[in-house]
Amino acid sequence: MECRKENKDGVIVLVVDGAIDHETAAAFEQAVMPSLDEAEAAGTGLVFDMSGVDYMSSVGLRVLMLAAKAAKQKSISVVVAGLQATLAEIFQISRFDKIFTIYDTADAAVAGVRG
Amino acid sequence: MTNDDKSGSGGASGKNRGEDLVGDGDETVGWSNAGPIRTIITGKGRPLSVFLLLVALVVLLGTGDLLTPWRNMGFDIQQRLHPRQAENLPVMIVEIDEKALQAYGQWPWPRTMVANLIQAITFRGALVVGLDLLFPEPDRLSLNQIAEDRDDLSDEVRNILRTVRSNDEILAGVVGRVPVVLGRAALTGDEAEVWKKASKPMPPTDLQDPSLLNVLPKADAVVTNLPVLEGNAIGLGVLNGEPDSDGIVRRVPLAMNIDGEPHAGMILEVLRVGLGSPDLMFLGQEGRVSGVRIGPTDFPTDPDARVTPYFTESLDARFVSAADVLSGRVDSILFKNRLVLVGVTGIGVVDKRATPVSPLVHGVEIQAQVLENLLYGTRLIRPAWAIWAEAALMLVLGGLVIWLMPIVKPWIPVALFVVVGGAAAVASHLAFRFGQLQLDPILPSVLSTVILLSMLGVMIAEIDRRRRTLRATLQTERIGAARIAGELQAARDIQMGILPDVSALPGVPAGIDIAAFLESAKEVGGDLYDAFMVDEKRLFFLVGDVTGKGVPASLFMALSKAMSKSAALRGPGVAMNAIIEMANDEISRENPADLFVTMFAGVIDGETGHVEFCNAGHEDPHIVSADGTVRVLECDGGPPLCVFEGFPYPKETLTLAPGETLVITTDGVTEARNTTGGFYGHDRLEVGLGRMVGEADLNAGLGTLVRDVRTFEDGADPTDDLTLMAIRFKGA
Numbered sequence A: 001m002e003c004r005k006e007n008k009d010g011v012i013v014l015v016v017d018g019a020i021d022h023e024t025a026a027a028f029e030q031a032v033m034p035s036l037d038e039a040e041a042a043g044t045g046l047v048f049d050m051s052g053v054d055y056m057s058s059v060g061l062r063v064l065m066l067a068a069k070a071a072k073q074k075s076i077s078v079v080v081a082g083l084q085a086t087l088a089e090i091f092q093i094s095r096f097d098k099i100f101t102i103y104d105t106a107d108a109a110v111a112g113v114r115g
Numbered sequence B: 001m002t003n004d005d006k007s008g009s010g011g012a013s014g015k016n017r018g019e020d021l022v023g024d025g026d027e028t029v030g031w032s033n034a035g036p037i038r039t040i041i042t043g044k045g046r047p048l049s050v051f052l053l054l055v056a057l058v059v060l061l062g063t064g065d066l067l068t069p070w071r072n073m074g075f076d077i078q079q080r081l082h083p084r085q086a087e088n089l090p091v092m093i094v095e096i097d098e099k100a101l102q103a104y105g106q107w108p109w110p111r112t113m114v115a116n117l118i119q120a121i122t123f124r125g126a127l128v129v130g131l132d133l134l135f136p137e138p139d140r141l142s143l144n145q146i147a148e149d150r151d152d153l154s155d156e157v158r159n160i161l162r163t164v165r166s167n168d169e170i171l172a173g174v175v176g177r178v179p180v181v182l183g184r185a186a187l188t189g190d191e192a193e194v195w196k197k198a199s200k201p202m203p204p205t206d207l208q209d210p211s212l213l214n215v216l217p218k219a220d221a222v223v224t225n226l227p228v229l230e231g232n233a234i235g236l237g238v239l240n241g242e243p244d245s246d247g248i249v250r251r252v253p254l255a256m257n258i259d260g261e262p263h264a265g266m267i268l269e270v271l272r273v274g275l276g277s278p279d280l281m282f283l284g285q286e287g288r289v290s291g292v293r294i295g296p297t298d299f300p301t302d303p304d305a306r307v308t309p310y311f312t313e314s315l316d317a318r319f320v321s322a323a324d325v326l327s328g329r330v331d332s333i334l335f336k337n338r339l340v341l342v343g344v345t346g347i348g349v350v351d352k353r354a355t356p357v358s359p360l361v362h363g364v365e366i367q368a369q370v371l372e373n374l375l376y377g378t379r380l381i382r383p384a385w386a387i388w389a390e391a392a393l394m395l396v397l398g399g400l401v402i403w404l405m406p407i408v409k410p411w412i413p414v415a416l417f418v419v420v421g422g423a424a425a426v427a428s429h430l431a432f433r434f435g436q437l438q439l440d441p442i443l444p445s446v447l448s449t450v451i452l453l454s455m456l457g458v459m460i461a462e463i464d465r466r467r468r469t470l471r472a473t474l475q476t477e478r479i480g481a482a483r484i485a486g487e488l489q490a491a492r493d494i495q496m497g498i499l500p501d502v503s504a505l506p507g508v509p510a511g512i513d514i515a516a517f518l519e520s521a522k523e524v525g526g527d528l529y530d531a532f533m534v535d536e537k538r539l540f541f542l543v544g545d546v547t548g549k550g551v552p553a554s555l556f557m558a559l560s561k562a563m564s565k566s567a568a569l570r571g572p573g574v575a576m577n578a579i580i581e582m583a584n585d586e587i588s589r590e591n592p593a594d595l596f597v598t599m600f601a602g603v604i605d606g607e608t609g610h611v612e613f614c615n616a617g618h619e620d621p622h623i624v625s626a627d628g629t630v631r632v633l634e635c636d637g638g639p640p641l642c643v644f645e646g647f648p649y650p651k652e653t654l655t656l657a658p659g660e661t662l663v664i665t666t667d668g669v670t671e672a673r674n675t676t677g678g679f680y681g682h683d684r685l686e687v688g689l690g691r692m693v694g695e696a697d698l699n700a701g702l703g704t705l706v707r708d709v710r711t712f713e714d715g716a717d718p719t720d721d722l723t724l725m726a727i728r729f730k731g732a
Helices: A025-042 A058-074 A085-093 A106-114 B002-023 B027-031 B036-041 B046-062 B064-081 B098-104 B111-123 B143-149 B155-163 B167-177 B190-195 B210-215 B266-275 B322-327 B363-376 B386-404 B411-435 B442-497 B550-568 B576-589 B681-694 B698-713
Strands: A002-008 A011-020 A045-056 A077-081 A101-103 B091-096 B128-131 B180-187 B205-207 B221-223 B235-238 B255-258 B261-264 B280-285 B288-294 B297-300 B319-321 B339-344 B512-519 B527-533 B538-546 B597-605 B610-616 B622-624 B630-632 B652-655 B661-665 B722-729
Touching: A002 A025, A002 A106, A011 A025, A011 A058, A011 A106, A025 A045, A025 A058, A045 A058, A045 A085, A045 A106, A058 A077, A077 A106, A101 A106, B046 B064, B046 B386, B046 B442, B064 B411, B064 B442, B091 B098, B091 B322, B091 B363, B098 B322, B111 B128, B111 B167, B111 B322, B111 B339, B128 B235, B128 B266, B143 B155, B167 B180, B180 B190, B180 B266, B190 B221, B205 B210, B205 B261, B210 B280, B210 B288, B235 B255, B235 B261, B235 B266, B261 B266, B266 B280, B266 B288, B266 B339, B266 B363, B319 B322, B339 B363, B386 B411, B386 B442, B411 B442, B442 B550, B512 B527, B512 B538, B512 B698, B527 B550, B527 B722, B538 B550, B538 B661, B538 B722, B550 B576, B550 B597, B576 B597, B576 B610, B597 B661, B622 B681, B630 B681, B661 B681, B681 B698, B698 B722
Parallel strands: A011 A045, A045 A077, A077 A101, B091 B319, B091 B339, B128 B180, B128 B339, B180 B235, B205 B280
Antiparallel strands: A002 A011, B180 B221, B255 B261, B280 B288, B288 B297, B512 B722, B527 B538, B538 B597, B597 B610, B610 B652, B622 B630, B622 B661, B661 B722
């Protein structure tokens, strides 16, 4: 798994590649949490660009859950963009699609967050 | 909160690594930035060995004669192995032995007898006669001396005796007629005072350079013979020659420095007279003697005017008894063209020395051997470069070991050490045999053996240390494994201990058949199921899956099960969605590890087949009809419990037709993997579910499905718990 952070128009975009599973979840978590702080500082939000992620296990979902909870406290928005079919199914089965706003592309997500 | 913990622990682990670098004490840490020279001398045991090698080098090169006794051991062995072979004997010894003393009376003999002996020797062709004897005082056996000593003689007899020539005069007459070299003894200290006389005749010993005097052994005076003898003698030589400190004669001085004047030894004087030369001269300059020039011939010597003779064994053939010479029982040309030494060897004579080859040799035979060495050029030579060759050998041996020991199997440097050391020993012995060179392979080998032992010692210590570390690591791993195994067992016990036996549930209506199966993975995943009657006709059931593994997951699973049950039993008439929302809120409050749990929960009416259910982030279950068709129960649902507090879960309903079976699974089924990493997947699951219809017993049906999953896995270790629950509505 690779994690790259970008700042698009004040919105923090976390571009994630590869699989988020038992082995990589901790690294994923370590990448996510500082990004939330940055998003809070910017007063905008955090976009997960998942277009490069081909698999996510429940421990990956847990990190997203933690991000959602932290975002709620910080009063910023966290959204997800670019889900591949496998990931979309995972979101659908776990009903995470009901608690995350999902965009087709990162750009759309940035625009959405800037609202 | 977990976030903070995690980033905190990440920072801490980085700090720990830093402490490891400083505190571990492993040498390799400090070497990472070292230059190439340091890397050459590093490696296990190398610094110590390089230091020892340098010390050994200093010892070998810097201590000079201190190591000579050690070298002599090797040189002595060489001579003992191959003593010089005497092909002919240019020097012979006439010994005044026990036989002669018995035949001619006690020693000292009257000097007339000595005169007769000298004449008998020269009569048989000797070039020169060297006397290993001293005549410092007048002979008391002279008749004129007896005339003075005895008071019982008549004047007539006394006067006649007084007219007779003394024995000394008779001997002096012989000494003046034939080539005789008289011996002298050098003295030092108090003894010498008596013999310090203003002027005495000195042998004709010249020095090419005055500095050469300094290398000659010093003495204060010499014991001289009677002037009447010395005045007639053609040669005078000192007889001294000290053995080494261990009592073995290895090097013999050819001249001495007597109170500032060079004085040739008996050996040189015999040689000079034998060669018919009027004088001799030490060659060389700046305190280094290169040899002795006698007439037209140069005889090379060691730089300190000594000769290291290559000894033969003691040879009886060199000796002729004075008795036989005096009685004429020897060949008339026995001494022709030979140098002859005369010495006393009879009982009571203590002039015996050891040589490297023989334990007891008469001093006079050592002189004879030195003469042979000079005449034949067989003296042993320790060349100036020998010490450098030996140092090089030591560096090669030590270097081989230091270089190779840490990088190859230890027997290789040891074998090379033996081969190179052995080759050096053979080479130096050949140099001895065919070049009379004294090269010492033993001392360098012994010194570099210290290096070898130090390297071996350090290596053995290192191996021992590694073995101990390994043992400790193994122990730690075993403890860790035992601990983990214990935890896993604890997790499994928690999980399995709270699961109900659904086949024995009390009060289940006749219209409902229920079966459940749960098998933990090695690292217990936290699956759960539950089923119980909420009232007389309604059965509550749930299947859940906690994120995470191990003890935390199993504890959370137990909590989830308890909370769900308490919510379900809150009272009659509580809607399914209310139960789930209650459970969501309550479990969320007891969730320090931020886990979550997916859950499919429902209540089935045993009379109607009506089901109220909620899906909290769980896989949609399947419905298998009586004819074996399988369909997915598509749910609206909500996120897993604990993900979103206060989430309004939709209540959904379903009515099972008689014979229809609701099958709820966890992802342990669909995500079961085979050895090549493929998933069991939904398609296989649906095929498997279709087959269940054939089984009359629901339990057996689940068993068949589990077997199918395990067969697919083909021995791969399951990574997640595997749970199935089947509820069949048989009709009212």
